[in-house]
Structures are given as structure tokens and as C-alpha cells.
Amino acid sequence: MSAIQTQLTTLLVTHLGVPAERIEPEITYQDLGLDSLALIEFTMIVNRELGTEVGDDQLLAETTIGETVELIESQGVRA
């Protein structure tokens, strides 16, 4: 697991109560039970905690954790 995925997992578990064991690269936010409002909340948390600049419209229901890791890494954040 990449360092970024580990950090995303921690944020999803501690802030949004997502069960850690469900979080894997291929799973989508929809499958994790997060709706559009929860995804905007999560985007805020990620930007605040990781110093990223993810837009409100970039994490969608069908976005996977793996795609989120790539997005964050593309912004030069390496944890």
C-alpha cells in the first residue's frame, strides 16, 4: 500500500467512520457509502490534512481510492 493510500485510509476511518478493512485501491466512493456531500467534506479534509488542491468536482461516486492516490501524487504530494 502506498503512503498516500495509508493516509487516505486514516482520514476516511477517523473523520468519516468508514471501516478500514473495506478500503482498497479498486473500491469506489459509492461502494464505501459516501454520497456527493460526503465527498465534498472528504475533499476538504484531504486538502487540509495533505496540503493538496483537489477540486470539489474531482472526487466522484465512481472514483476509486487508487485513482485518488494518483490524483494526489500528480500534484507532487508524496506524503
Add this chain to the structure above:
Amino acid sequence: MTTPSRGAVAITGIGLVTAAGADTRTSWERVRSGRPTAAPDPQLAGLPVDFSCRVPDFDAGRLLGPGSAWRLDRFTQLAIVAARQALADAGLDPETWDGTRVGVVVGNSLGGTATLEEQHRRFREDAPKSVSPLMIPMGMSNMVAGHLAIDVRAHGPSMVTATACASGANAIGVARDLLRSGTCDVVLAGGAESALTPATITGLTRMGGLSARRDDPAGASRPFDAARDGFVAAEGAGILVLERPEDAAARGAFVHARVVGFGASSDAYHATAPDPSGAGMERALRAALADAGVGVGEVDHVNAHGTSTPLNDVTEGRVLRRVLGERPLVTSTKGVTGHALAAAGAIEAAFTALALRDGVVPATANLTELDPEIDLDIAKETTARKDLEVAVSTSLGFGGHNAALVLAAA
């Protein structure tokens, strides 16, 4: 059965999450013990009024699930937990009922104040982009009814009654009408409030409503006592399951007590001060008794609004004496629980039902010297009264909202 039951509804489930305890049994035991719950509140440290009545041992993540709790303001969390208790008590299962016949009516006044204050802070101190998208759905008052409907799959009418400290009583009145009219077969009715934030407490302090007894928080809520100086703010939720008596009987449900009458009125006098004549409260009380078909001399027990403010208690005391005479044994359970604002009327309706069920009138905590202006028989100690048949619960709210419920033994 001597008490008329035309239009009565049965209370088949009770859920309480109060400062006296996070469930019905614990709350009722604590209220009967007469031990106050007001205590220094770390979240209010440094304020002129730095004590309150908070619900103890309430772990929303454990009770509601960590994935759900963070999306709900605390007033909604308290209500959902109380509603689940009430449904379990009633022996009703949302998995099997026809949800289109189930309604939800919850009293709330101040909404998600903690959420709104925190998001306002972020807006001012950080940036608009740090404001949560859940600010509005967590903060809106009506969301307590909306979330409750989701939680129990109630597809009938759901709404919030907002009549300040009469909200919980009004909710039960509206619910009663939904059952009487045949609109619903089951209604979850009650109230919820959690507004113990520094800004809200400061607002109440600035109004002069709160007790300033900082050196003795436990003695601060002292309804009808000569030395009372204001109310103690509390949080909590009370939810009742209401059904028509014939439906309750048909499924063999236990009935705690019955709601046999409801009356409401408006002072139309002043935004926050009660009409000193008590005329509005008297109209609500007489309307409730007439609705119940109960004579003024038949009321055995009153769970009074009794906030512990100088003005409320003397005004209410005069009306109760004028209308009901010296017969009823009166209490104010706010001496133990503090004043849970919009939830108070529902919590106290629950305590009134439990008093009728168990034949016991709980003590008015901290009543050591009755205000000489108040001429009522008030329970200083918890008192067994096995023959309790009819009881009244009164609620008065800022805005001049008055409500009275008449309950009768099952």
C-alpha cells in the same frame, strides 16, 4: 375505567435520553431519586454561566455507527437514539410495518447550533471553501424529523413543531390529531434539543433567563423555591410511540398511559415574558381538560413547566391553583433534569406517563422553602400515590406559546 377515552391515544413506547440518563429506565430512576444533574460544564468554562445539564455517557459513534454519527448534529443523534428505544419498548419493528401509515412529529427550537457556530467560525477565520457541505442539512431544525423518518422508515407525514419550550408538548398534540383523523396508525412524537454552546448560553444569559448560581450548580434549578433565580439549560430528547387504543389492544401492546386531552393557546402579549395574568396558560389548560372530558377537580398530579425562573413559577403557580384547586400533587422534574427547552414538554410528558404507570410522583429537587406567593401542594419528596388516574403536563414557550396535555392511567 372512569376516565373518558373519546379520542384518546395510547402511549405504547417511551424513549428518553436526558441529563438524568441516556435511557428511559436510568432517567426515571434518577428523577425519582431527586438528585439534581446540573454540574460545571467544561465547554462553558470562563462564561458568566458555566454549568448545564448534559446527557451523560452518550457515545454517538457507538450508538449510531461511526459512518452515520458524524453527519448528524447532536440534537438529531439524541432523537434517533430515543426513538429507537421507544420503538423497542413498544415492540414495533420498522422492518415489518407499513411505513406509509407511520408519522413523525418532533419538537425542536434552536436546530443544530453547534454545527452552525462551528461553520460560522470556519467561514470567518478560514475561508468559504472550509465550510462543510453538511452545514445546512446538519443545522436545519426539520432534519431531526427527516432523519428520524429515514431511520425508522416512516413514510407518513413528518415535521417539526417549533414553539420554543412548548415544542415537545405541541408535537404530541399534533401527533394525537394525526391518529384521531386516521392519517396515521403509529406516530413517533416528542422533542429534541442540544444547544449548550457558548454562544447560545451567552444569549440566554444576556436575556436574564439562566440561574447565575455558579457557586452551587447542583442547587441552581430549584422550581417553586423562594430562592430560585433562573433556569439551568439542558439537552435531551424524549420520544413517545403513540397509537389508537384499539390498535394497541389488538396487537396486545403494553400501554404506559393514555393521552386523553390537549390544549394550546397564545399569550399574544410579549415575545419572551409570560402574561402575568396567566390568561393564556389558563385557556390552554382549560381547553385540554375540556378536550379530555375531565373536570377541574379530577386532576391528581401535575408535572408543571416549573422552570425555576422567578416569573414563570409564580405565574404558573397562580394558574394551576386557580384552575385545579389544591387537589393535585405538583412536581417539576426540571429540578433534576434542568430545562431541555424544546425537548422539555416531551420529556415531561414521558415522566407524567411513568408517574401514572408506577403510581409515584417524583420530587421537585432543591425545593427547600416554597415561594410564599405559590399556593400549591408540591412534592418535596418522591411520593407514592397508588390511585393516580389523571395527570396534567404544562409547557410554556418564548413567543407566548402555551400547551397542556392531559394524561390518564392505562
